[in-house]
Amino acid sequence: MAKQIVKALDGAAAVAEAMRQIDPDVVAAYPITPQTAIVQTFSQFVADGLVGTEFIPVESEHAAMSACVGAAAAGGRVMTATAANGLALMWEVVYIAASMRLPIVMSVVNRALSAPLNIHCDHSDSMGARDSGWIQIFSENPQEAYDNTIQAIRIAEHPDVLLPVMSMQDGFITGHGVERVEVLEDQAVKDFIGEYTPKYSLLDIDNPKTFGAWAFYDYYFEFKRQQTEALSKVPKVVEEVGQEYGKLTGRYYGLxxxxxxxxxxxxxxxxxxxxxxxxxxxxxxxxxxxxxxxxxxxxxxxxxxxxxxxxxxxxxxxxxxxxxxxxxxxxxxxxxxxxxxxxxxxxxxxxxxxxxxxxxxxxxxxxxxxxxxxxxxxxxxxxxxxxxxxxxxxxxxx
Amino acid sequence: MGELIEIRWHGRGGQGVVTAGEILAEAAMEEGKYFQAFPDYGPERMGAPIRAYTRISDSPIEIHSQITSPDIVIVVDPTLIGLVNVAEGIKEGGVILLNTPASPQEMRQKLGLAGKGVKVFTIDASEIAMKHLGRNIPNTPMLGALIKATNLVSLESVIRLTEERLGAKLREEAVKANIAALKEAYEKVQEG
Structure with a gap:
């Protein structure tokens, strides 16, 4: 088993810590309570030069997910985070990310949707996105939020899958709740997630490909059928990644x-x-x-x-x-x-x-x-x- | 007290209540214990009554509810007494620690705890804070008093963690003044 360090972290800080270790190519995000703590902490890592990430502060969540789609289509390892009305505002592009088969990882700190205005936890935000084609994983505590963020990268980027992952935790209850979290060393996380080599990239000008194609009644249906096929491969990958992560940390994960x-x-x-x-x-x-x-x-x-x-x-x-x-x-x-x-x-x-x-x-x-x-x-x-x-x-x- | 210790903090926004709860939790972590520290967030603003919670246990903590029957209650702001039912749900055999110039006996009467198996501790943490810090931020003296009253974690680890935590934000003199306040409250807390 790998060496681990015990820290006192709330769920948001635990996710930010995982993101620092993952060191994604691009993070595009917009702050919203109770997710703000993730983006704020991570942007500090960027400012302090602790990650090589290009951080794109955008004007809305719709723009955040749009920037993520562009960066992921360009072949980057891409992450973001949101909650509640922010996820709702992303709606259009959330579906696009899944149907373009872009392995984006998004942390969602679950919060109730308006109205009435409320900042506290329920699952109406991510449940609304349950038919969007994203993989959805729920975490019980800050430790699981950390562990699932790291595993989500492997699941999303698996060649049989290539789908975006939403990794959830409960707003305030664990998002702002400080608990004991065992954290891997940076190198162990880097070794576990490996390098991401995209199958296709917008930037690969020697092998030009079409992204976000036009498809009517001729081929749209087949795209959707392929999404379902990709989702059917997910449980096996989730179990394999959970076992491998267990060998590394002692914390085994399944379905x-x-x-x-x-x-x-x-x-x-x-x-x-x-x-x-x-x-x-x-x-x-x-x-x-x-x-x-x-x-x-x-x-x-x-x-x-x-x-x-x-x-x-x-x-x-x-x-x-x-x-x-x-x-x-x-x-x-x-x-x-x-x-x-x-x-x-x-x-x-x-x-x-x-x-x-x-x-x-x-x-x-x-x-x-x-x-x-x-x-x-x-x-x-x-x-x-x-x-x-x-x-x-x-x-x-x- | 059982294996799981549940603590409820009463204070007002800006008094460092959440920070104090987190320092206590980190001290527990250093002693190999499991813990949770979480605030009860409302519309946060300076001066508004707030509650924060800390759980400490020798084994993993699974419950994620708020604390309704605490083992320990800490009242950081004396103006909340009478305004908020600070003794609500406190366990038989529990501890209540109050920031007040009043004696433990007076507070026992005032809170309706006469004849009940609850230990009452008092400390004038605001006065100590004013003396050392020149400002009424009584969280660090309250931590000192809490350690003396409950022996939950060691004084040394709380001092070191307070230095670390405050050192990240404050000047060295201010950190030293906080530690002096913490130690004075540790010495002066009264039980009755």
């Missing part, structure tokens, strides 16, 4: 992180920092004899539905916790619930546990262990009676 799932009759499924809180509840209830487990998805896009069904197929009840609402979806549920249900319909061989959804934490509303315990009591009742009173519940709603 998801199961806890106490072996004989579980009740399962909680939740992303990011709330998974840590839920794990403390599972530990407590296990001591009381409740057969409960936790599944924390890490890779959210592409959604590893088949593997998740394999893990959840023997439980009686699944309680999904969603930190956003997929407005207008059945019963006003969240996106994670939709994915879990669709996975069972597709891969469950006609069998599925009861699956219910709990919306929580919108706009930064705190989620407490007692609230999760209350949810589990309802799940136990469903397991015992088979009766679902409501498909979608709310935790911590006034």
């Amino acid at each position: 998801f992180d199961p806890f106490e799932m072996d004989d579980a009759e009740i399962a909680i499924v939740v992303l990011s920092s709330a998974a840590g809180t839920a794990r403390t509840v599972v530990r407590k209830l296990r001591k009381e004899g409740v057969k409960i487990g936790l599944l924390k998805p890490r890779l959210y896009r592409p959604f590893p539905g088949k593997e998740i069904v394999e893990l959840l197929k023997d439980v009686k009840v699944v309680g999904v916790m969603d930190r956003s609402i997929a407005f207008g979806s059945i019963e006003g549920c969240g996106p994670l619930y939709l994915d879990i249900c669709a996975s069972f319909f597709t891969y469950g061989n006609g069998k599925a546990p009861k699956v219910v959804d709990y919306i929580f934490g919108l706009g930064g509303r705190d989620i407490l262990p007692e609230q999760i315990e209350g949810m589990v009591r309802e799940l136990i009742h469903i397991a015992e009676t088979g009766e679902v009173k409501q498909v979608v519940g709310y935790l911590g709603l006034r």
